[in-house]
Structure formats: C-alpha cells, structure tokens
Amino acid sequence: MRKRRVEKRIEEFIRLAHSSQGEDGAFRYCFENSLLTDAAMIVLIKTLELQEEELLQALVERLLEQQDPSGCWKLYHDEEEGNLSATVQAYHSLLFSGKVSSERLESARYYILKSGGLSRTDSLTKVFLAIHGHIPWPNLFHFPMLFMLIPESFPISFYDLSSYARIHFAPIIIMQDKKYTLQTKWTPDLTELVSRERHEVRESVLNLPANLLFLARKRVEQYMLQRIESDGTLFNYATATFFMIYAMLALGYDRHSPTIMNAMNGLKKMVWKSESHLQNSPSTMWDTALMSCVLDEAGVSYESPMRINSANYLLHHQQDRKGDWAITRPNIEPGGWGFSEGNTFHPDIDDTSAALRAIKRYIPFDEGIHSAWQKGTNWLISMQNNDGGWPAFEPDRKALLLKDIPIDGADSSFPDNSTADLTGRTVEFLCNSAGLERTHPVIKRAIDWLVKNQKVDGSWYGRWGIYYIYGTWAALTGLKAAEVREDHPTVRKGLEFLKRIQRDDGGWGESCSSNVKKSYVALAHSTPSQTAWAVEALMGFEGDTIEVKRGIDYLLRNHTEKERTYPTGAGLAGSFYIQYHSYELIWPLLTLSKYYKLLGK
Numbered sequence: 001m002r003k004r005r006v007e008k009r010i011e012e013f014i015r016l017a018h019s020s021q022g023e024d025g026a027f028r029y030c031f032e033n034s035l036l037t038d039a040a041m042i043v044l045i046k047t048l049e050l051q052e053e054e055l056l057q058a059l060v061e062r063l064l065e066q067q068d069p070s071g072c073w074k075l076y077h078d079e080e081e082g083n084l085s086a087t088v089q090a091y092h093s094l095l096f097s098g099k100v101s102s103e104r105l106e107s108a109r110y111y112i113l114k115s116g117g118l119s120r121t122d123s124l125t126k127v128f129l130a131i132h133g134h135i136p137w138p139n140l141f142h143f144p145m146l147f148m149l150i151p152e153s154f155p156i157s158f159y160d161l162s163s164y165a166r167i168h169f170a171p172i173i174i175m176q177d178k179k180y181t182l183q184t185k186w187t188p189d190l191t192e193l194v195s196r197e198r199h200e201v202r203e204s205v206l207n208l209p210a211n212l213l214f215l216a217r218k219r220v221e222q223y224m225l226q227r228i229e230s231d232g233t234l235f236n237y238a239t240a241t242f243f244m245i246y247a248m249l250a251l252g253y254d255r256h257s258p259t260i261m262n263a264m265n266g267l268k269k270m271v272w273k274s275e276s277h278l279q280n281s282p283s284t285m286w287d288t289a290l291m292s293c294v295l296d297e298a299g300v301s302y303e304s305p306m307r308i309n310s311a312n313y314l315l316h317h318q319q320d321r322k323g324d325w326a327i328t329r330p331n332i333e334p335g336g337w338g339f340s341e342g343n344t345f346h347p348d349i350d351d352t353s354a355a356l357r358a359i360k361r362y363i364p365f366d367e368g369i370h371s372a373w374q375k376g377t378n379w380l381i382s383m384q385n386n387d388g389g390w391p392a393f394e395p396d397r398k399a400l401l402l403k404d405i406p407i408d409g410a411d412s413s414f415p416d417n418s419t420a421d422l423t424g425r426t427v428e429f430l431c432n433s434a435g436l437e438r439t440h441p442v443i444k445r446a447i448d449w450l451v452k453n454q455k456v457d458g459s460w461y462g463r464w465g466i467y468y469i470y471g472t473w474a475a476l477t478g479l480k481a482a483e484v485r486e487d488h489p490t491v492r493k494g495l496e497f498l499k500r501i502q503r504d505d506g507g508w509g510e511s512c513s514s515n516v517k518k519s520y521v522a523l524a525h526s527t528p529s530q531t532a533w534a535v536e537a538l539m540g541f542e543g544d545t546i547e548v549k550r551g552i553d554y555l556l557r558n559h560t561e562k563e564r565t566y567p568t569g570a571g572l573a574g575s576f577y578i579q580y581h582s583y584e585l586i587w588p589l590l591t592l593s594k595y596y597k598l599l600g601k
Contacts (some may be wrong), residue, residue, distance in 0.1 A: 002549075003599045005556055006592050010298055013589040017291055018306055020582075025309030026341070027291040029582035030272040031283040033571060034075050035086055037238045038063060039093035040128065041267065041278045044242060046096055046186045048255050048264065055268065058276035060097050063090050071107025075577055076512040076567055078524060084115040085125040085575060088193075092129070095188035102188075112193050119195040122408045122575050124239070127172060131246050133181040134190045145177050145216035148223075152327055156400055162416035163324050163346060163393045167235045170223045171247030177217070180250035221251060225259075229342050231269060232262030236342040238280045241267055266342070280571070284341045287582045289314060289354035294586050298593040302361040311362055314355045318372050321345040325383065325394040332382045335375030349390050349422050350464070352380050353429040360433050377434050380426065381442055388445030389418020389453070390426045392464065409573040412463065420460035420471040423449055424478030431481035438482045447482055450475050451490045458493030459520060466530070466568045466577070468520040469510045472497060473533035480540040491541060498534045499547050506550030507531035512567060512577050528559055529568045529580075532587035536594060544598055552595055555588045 021027050038059050045052045068074055072082030073090045091108045094100040102109070112118075118126075118135055130137045152159040158166060174180075224244050227235055234240040241263050248260055270279050292310040300307055320334050323345040336347025337355040356376045362369045383395050391397065399415035407414075427446045430436040436443050454460055454475070455468070462471030476494045484491055503509060507526025514521045535551035542548070569578030 002552075003596065006552070006596050006599070009556055010589065010592050010596060013585055013592070014295065014298055014300060016585055017295065017589070021306060021310070025288070025311070025313035026284050027288045027310065027582070028282075028284055029287050029580065030275050030277065031279040031281065032272075032275065032277060032567075032579040032581060033280045034576045035063060035066060035073060036089055036124065036576065037278040037280050038276075039089040040239070040242045041271075042093040043096045043128075043132070044245065044264070044267075046098070047182065047184055048245075048260070049184075050264065052268075055271065055276075056097060057099065059278070060094060060099050062276045063094060064100070066090075067108065070111065072111045073108075075575070077562065078511055079513065082111065082115075083575075084112065084120055085122040087111055087115075088118060088121050088125055089128070092132075092134075092188065092190065096186050098186055109193070117193045117195045118190065124408070124572075124575065127175075127243070129190075131175065131180065131182060132187055133183045135194060137176055137179055145173065145213055145220070148173065148216040148219045149212065159324070159327060160397060161399055161414050162391075162397050163235075164237075164416075165399075165414045166223075166324075167227065167237065167240045168243060170220050171234075171240070171243035173220055174217065174247040175243075175250050178250045180246070182246065182249060217251075221247075227346075228259070228263070229266070229344060231342040232259075232264070232266035233270070233342060234263070235346050236281050236338070236340045238267055238270055238278055269342075280576075282340045282342070283580060283582070285314070285317060285337055285343070285351050286339050286354065287580070287586070289337065289351060289358050290586050291582065292358035293354060294590045294593070296358070296361060297590055307361075311359050314358055315369065315372055317341065318355070318376065319345060319347050323347065328394065328396050329382050332379055333375055335372070335377075335379035336383075337376070346393065347379070348393050349380060349383055349426060350392070352376055353426055356380070357429060357433050377430075381430070384426075384442060384445070385418045387418055388449035389420075389423040390446075391416035391418060392422055408575060412573045417463075418449060418453075419463035420450065420453060421462035421464055421474040424460070424471075424474030424476070427478035428474075428481040431478075431483075438484070443482055447479065447484065450479060454490055454493065457520070458495075458497030460494070462570075464570055465533075466510050466512055466570055467514040469498070469501075469508055469530045469533055470568070470570075473537045476537040477540060480537075486541045495538060495541060498538055502534070502547055502550070505554055507554035508534040508551070509563075509566075512570075515570065515573050523566065525560075525563055525566075526554055527563055527566050527568055528555060529583040529587040531555055532591040536591045539591070539595060539598060544595075548595070552592070555592060559584070 042059050045056050066073060068082060073086040075083045075086055087108055091105055094105060118129055126138045129135045147158055150157040229236050234244040245260050245263055253260060270282055272279055288310055295307060319336050322334055336352040338347050339351050359369055363373050383390060385391055385395050394416050397416035423446055427443060459468040460471035460475040461467055462474060472494050479491055503526050505526055508530045509523030509526040510530055511521040511523045531551055531554050535548055539548045564584045565579055567577035567579040568583060569580050571578055
C-alpha cells in the first residue's frame, strides 16, 4: 500500500513538472524574493518617468496585499516584530508611486516611528534612502576611490571581495564618491521619519590628485560596463542593476540613454507576470538542471522529449567566456553554468554540478557532450578553495579585513567562503557522478573541511538554504557519497541532530530567524523541501527507519499554503529570503523517488 501511494505521488509530480516545461526545454518557476526589488522598481519607473502604468499598478497592489494587519511588512510570516527595513522600502515606494495616500499608510508610518525611524534600517535600505536624499550618505559605505587603484594581486583590494559584493559595490562607490542624490516631483517627504540623532558625515582623509581621481572613477565605470549582460542588466541581478542605473545618472548619463533603457528593459523581462513580482535573478538554469536530475531519479527515460529537450537547453547555456574567477585560476578553461538564463560569464559551483549531473546520461552518445562534461568537471574541481571546501562563485576571495566592516551581512557576503552546502553537494557530485574516490586528494581535503566545520550540536550551517537543515543535508549526502561510514562520529552527530529536530507531524521545519540568532530555530510547521532534505540524508545512511517512514508520510500528504510558500532559500543574511516555487516539487520528488527504489530493494 505504501509503495503504491509513493508511486502515485511520483507520477503526479512528473505530470506537474511536464506542465512547467517550455518549448526550449527549460523548466521555469518563479524565484520569489523579498519585496526590495518590487519597491525599487516602483521608484525607478517614476524616477525615469516611464510609461509603465500597468506594471506600476500591479507592483503597487502586490505590496499592499503583503502588508501585515499591524501595519508593517515582514520577510517571513513568523518574523514576530515585523521588519523595519522592509516596511520602509514598501512605505517609501508606495508613496513614491502617487497611487496610495499617506492616510492609507498611517499604520506603517506609526510602525516605522515606533521602531526607530530610517536610521535603524539595514545597509541596502540606507543606500536607496541616500540616493533619494532622505538621509546623508552613510559612513558605512565610505569606500574611497583610491580603493579602485589597488592592484588585484594585493592582499587587500577590490577583487578580494566576493563577486556578488563587488558587483553591488562598484556603483555604490561611484555614488558615495559623488554624494549623489536625486529628487523628483514624486519624491515623498520622509523628514519626520528621520531620527534626531546627528548624522556624522566622514570625509575622506585622502585628497586624491585630479588625475588619479579621474583614473579611479573611469576604472570603476569600466568595471560596470564590462559586466553588463546582453539583456542590459548587470550580472543579471536586479539589485545590482538598480544601483548601476543610479550610478550612471551620477556620472552624467542621460536618463534615456541606450545603456539605461536597455537595463530597464532587462529588468522588465525579469518580472514574473502571474505574481506581478520582479525576480532578483530568475532561477531558470538552476530549476532546469535540478528538475532534469530529479526526473532521471524518478525513472523518466533519458530518451523522452522532456529529458532530451532539457539536456539540450543546458548544453546550449554552458559558459565559454572567462569571468572574474579566472583572476585566481588563470590557466583554467571556462566550462561552468550560471544561475539564470541571462548570466553568461558569472558561473557558480552549485549550478555547474547540477547541470553536469543532468547531462551525464548523454555522454556516450556525443563527443561534444563529453567535451562539455570534461570542461565543466575540470572547472568545478579547480574552484576548490585552498582550505578544502568550495565557495559559491570564485575561489579564495577571503575579504580579509573588509569582512569586518560594520555592514549588514558583510561577514557572509563579502568573502566567498567555503560552505557546507556547496562543499557537500560538490563532493556528492564528484563521487557519485564523476567517479572520484574517497582517497582522491580533492575529496580527502573536502571531507577534512566538513569534519572540521561541523557545529557542536551535530549540524552544519548552509549558506544558500535555510539553514542548519539545508547545510546538514548537504554535508551528510556528500559524506555518504564519499563512503564515510555511518558509525563515523561526524556522521552520527549529524544524523542525531536531524532526528532530534523532527516535528510531531513527521516533517521538518526551520525558521528563517535561525540566521539572525546564529543557531537552529524551529518553525511552527513543517515544509516540503526541508522535510525532503532531512529524509534523504537519514535514508541514505539508515534506510527505512521509523523517522524516514514518518517523513515520507508527511511528503505524501497535501500541504497547506503556509507550508508550501515558506521561504527555504537564502540570499542576504537578515534581509533577503527566497521562496523557490520549484522546491515544493523538486525536492519531494527526489526523495520519494529514492525511497521508492529503497522499497524495491
């Protein structure tokens, strides 16, 4: 009976997957992130005086629908006291739109005042507020232009930041240097929300000669321009593109210049229309690679059009240009994959391993596929950090002293550190798909890193998912693939952690606030993706135990909207969480497929 229920659920999920595949072979789902992108888009449309009434109205209505009855906005529904920065972003943009009266937003205004006003917002929010003249440019962002003249080979330089941090800070450095502000007839008056505390404006201790200042400004401008994608966006990130547009205005570009209009058109293409939501970076490559792998696990034939089309799509988007990663790995050929379709020279480790898993089945049939596989695998191995783990984008970007700058999330987003999720998943790929053995030096170093970085409670912290369940799952599945035994102390502690936090309903659920409190925080309900992760990890080592059975039973049930829509992806610590609309399908399908095979054995 149980086996038949599992089989029916798998068949149901496969049908749902098929319905989401496009003619080009890609699987497309909404990448739903925090409201920052929607709020910023409203303001940009008004600032540039674009005729986008339909989009503007849709974005406004979406923000209004998300407002909590108490007046605030939240980043996740169990954020008990609301989120000041998100509330300021929404309040500012809704007033800016000219479509919402201040009276309607009175409860939000009261919440902002009660919570400390604009000066208590996070760093990204302060940047947007400074751009529009509501607060002075904050000291936190005072990176002197001299920073851009330091050679990339120096221990402390612009290039020691992670690629994600660099692409956002390049335009911020320009605006900070010029103390750029932009006010229009639409700019609301937020004077009463500004704290009476004195805003200290710290000037640079260095007065650069005019020729050096000109050179530094040109260098940071060129850094941006050279990284604009063909769709007009900067690295295919909405947030970075917003900053780039404002930086170009600061440099004297006309607001209707081709570069700015192309960027705006690229942003519009990133809107998920059914949700009226601007995705920060569409997840098409990630979703397609994962879904293709999962369908293989679920028994969908590699000869089926669904599988062939997705493999061809992935092969078409393998990157063949060197990006900034080549600075520390100059002799490595390109071969990675990016997160989104518009990303053509900024590959990442997770997408590359997922894409390689997806095309593996086709290696014997085409010499070109074998070459793509080899390039991708070589690139992936070469991205290993010197400490034995894997970063997200580029190896050995430590940010040294820069990670201690008092900016929200600097410790996690400035360096591109090794993480348990990237390391575990890469080890799993290299052992299960690429055939590396535990004794291989690359794998040995990675296992050592995982053992050293396990938390006292047995968990691992995951960087790009929520948080300790995600990291523990990735680490354990990697150790399993490397044939680390179940009785190894590290494995035992990890398994015990997962069993200890299983919920009464049989599932697993972790709150986004784990990231804020720096330790595991239970969610008041389970989620399908987190349950699937935990069950896969336990099942891999222990088989069909009572904990696994209870977890499978949870996955076989229909889930509430609250369970399905809780964000289980992570972006920027404390301010940017992600609900992958694909996750409620991909991860349960993977785990149920593996369980079905276990029952068959």
